[in-house]
Amino acid sequence: MKHKNFKVIGKSIPPSESFDKATGRFQYVGDIQAELYGKILRSPHPHARIKHIDTSKVEKLSGVQCALTHKDIPPRKLPRRDQRGCYILEDHVRFVGDEVAAVAAKTRAIAEEALDLFEVEYEILPAVFDPEEAAKPEAPQLYPGGNVYGPQFGLMVERGLNEPMVLEWGDIEKGFEEADVVVEDKVEVKPQVHSPLETHICIASWKGEELTLRTATQSPYEVRLSIAHALGIPENKVRVIYGAIGGGFGSKYIERYQAIAALLSKKAGGKSTKIVLTREEDLCHASRAGAKINVKIGAKKNGVMTAIYLKSFFNLGGYGNVIGGSMRFVEESPSLAYKYQNARFEGWDVHTNHFTSQPYRSIALPALAFAVEQVIDQIAEELDMDPVEFRLKNLPESNDMMPVKPHKNPIYPRGRLDAYPAKQIMKEVREKIEWERFKGHRQPIVVEGPKRRGIGIAASQGWGGFCVGGFINETVILNNDGSVHILSGHTDLGTGSNTTLRQIAAEALGIGIEDVTIATGDTILGHFDLTGARGSRSLTTAGHLILVAIEEAKRKTCKMAAPLLKAKPEDIEISGKKAYVKGQEKHAIPLTKLLTSTVKCTVGGDPRDWILLKGAMWPFVEPGKKTRNPIVLAAEVEVDVETGEVKPIRIVTGNSPGRMINPMIVRGQYNGAAIMALGMALWEEFNYDSKNYVYEHASLADYKVPRALDVPIIENVIVEETVERPPSVGPPYGARGAAEFACAGVLAAIANAIYNATGARVRKSPMTAEEVLQSINRENPQKK
């Protein structure tokens, strides 16, 4: 890529909302008062039918406005894009904490008191909690069609149930025969709870037949679409205001509680009704899917991997979605992390009587890498190879055709990796973690009494965050003074995407970032976005479409400038608020003299995108090319072999964001992701007492998210690589998503580092002191 002198992109500009956030003026949904307070009655049973429910005592309590049960709700499902549809309330409850009924009252205290007055009679049903068990035909059934929720294509369409998702190429039997070494292992990863600092929240109100819903959501148009469908009203009668969100990480999409608030408000004559989940509710509400994963890998003496067979069971909980589990586009990236000669990846998404799995920052990647990368280290050990060298032999690079053989069932077309510096990242991470200290697979780098230090490495691959057509609508308005206003369908979760998008627009128009404003946060703008802020796609997809709109606005403006400049439109440049013949900037016409009004262009993906692509969201940058994020992660840990306690000493993240639009924001995403995954690896423990039906992790005292003192040294290896293309073709200026991809390798690298320190393989995550100590005692008693 030849060097370009960018003026706005590549600069660390603070996010535009930071000033208001630093002064306390930024207004979240919880900062707005409402007339009524809604509370939800939750199931005490993991699986039951409601035989009888009586609200008469509730309604008699002074201060109660109305109550809501499954008998009051419209007979229409609440569709959720990649989940089974569910009714707003049902007479069938599927987990401890499932929604049973709701009440709206003048104060929160009255609403809480009212919850005790519901009279409910349950018929208790048998329950199942393990996804592998739940996949068996004899398991208690959560749905008439079975618990396995197989591949589905198409918006809101449920089909293809009861099948695993499969990606396969070559012949694994042959591949394992050719191998000199075959290692098989099995791991288990507990669910991770998102626990954003702001719990789920909404305020619903009605004016006549029009609903306004203020809510913290990552996917406002999905909320609009689903609620409109469930209530049987047109989409244009639902307005979702979503400007402020106190963290989402994949947890905040369309939820029943939003529809419940809408119905309570409607019953209350339109009065504004607030529902805010307590911390306890929030911690037992949604999670990253727990997983059980079996991996078998074969390799030749020279280190080439001949075959992989991966079979995974993901725990969807009662209502979880396949994107939380092993949706095939998720699985395609980890399957392409290495040049496996033959492969079968089999993903079973299974409903259980746990609370719902949701997407979560890099979704299944940490669990998959935890499984695969530990087996890879075992193979490297059997072959007496260095773990880094082994990986370097198998990592793909730019322009490699992936997968190496055609898919048996071509869900995804094959393609060449676009700007994929995996090997360079691996080498730079090796240098930064000072890998020369690695003495051998079971040899700690430092021993001090009971404390052993070890280092570990892992690699993976993430999707690029770029949707081929893009489901977001974007409008660029070029004002006659040359300033620009953008109307956007994307959602800024606090990642700074509003700012990076402004940087891209400013660069393309040769103006300053202060000349670009962006409006989002309200569906009244009508800039539909099918997917919302997920998949690290806001910058890439919205940015791409903004650049396409800018190209169109420039073309229109050039046409108007042509007669005045006495030139052909294609010879004219629009930049710096002026129009001029290329190379003759001196004779430019200011836009103020050319335009009396605005030039406005709206673009979006093909409205049929999802149908045309059959669910494959980001296969190509351009035909035959795949945009993917190479991921490497190294960890150094200190393990106390007497207590099992693991202290992280150092983390090195290795990623390629293509091009950094805003280095400070990119770094913030990598650091935040790595620490979040560190919590998953070591301290955040989902705990369910299946005898007493109690989630034991239901407070932030028990569910230990990382705190400042837990944070080790973090260093970032960031390798930029782009392909020479016009900025509006493919990912904008070559930028790829960054938000999720430092999560993927953390569990795996920590596990490999623990092995290096102690000689013990930890096959369960989180790798708590208890778990690590058990592993040390089980696998390597002589070390004690």
Next chain:
Amino acid sequence: MEAINKKWLHIVVNGQKHEIEVRPNELLVDVLRERLRLTGTKVGCEAGDCGACTVLINGKPVLSCLTLAMECHGKEILTIEGLSDMTTKLHPIQKAFVEHNAIQCGFCTPAMILTAKSLLDRNPNPSEDEVKEAINGVICRCTGYIQIIESILAAAKEMREVVREA
């Protein structure tokens, strides 16, 4: 019944005197957010675990969700709204948080900034570990704390230089 138990609370919030009639069980966080509409103070857990509701009482960080309003009788309270004039001029800690991208979703930011202020007021030259220790009670789920720690150290440096020049 309630009316009988109500008491007059005299507090100074952000330099301004308030006399408010409160119930004995009323929490400081509710007085600040609901009565005075100072919503910069956030509620994250209502159990003293997350630290988002931290305000300064007589200069010390306190969890306002665990503090009865009446306990603050006669005391001075600083919330994020009182740290700067809120128009253009930011406190050096606020400025450092903005410039070092220590803010993502922003929900912990007011508590982090106030906790940092309390630290720097008593220790103008803290080590990295002292910064970590000071903010350990406030959870940030977005940033991984790295840029928050950098910001507090940068603000400390700037504040020391201002003092030196003065």
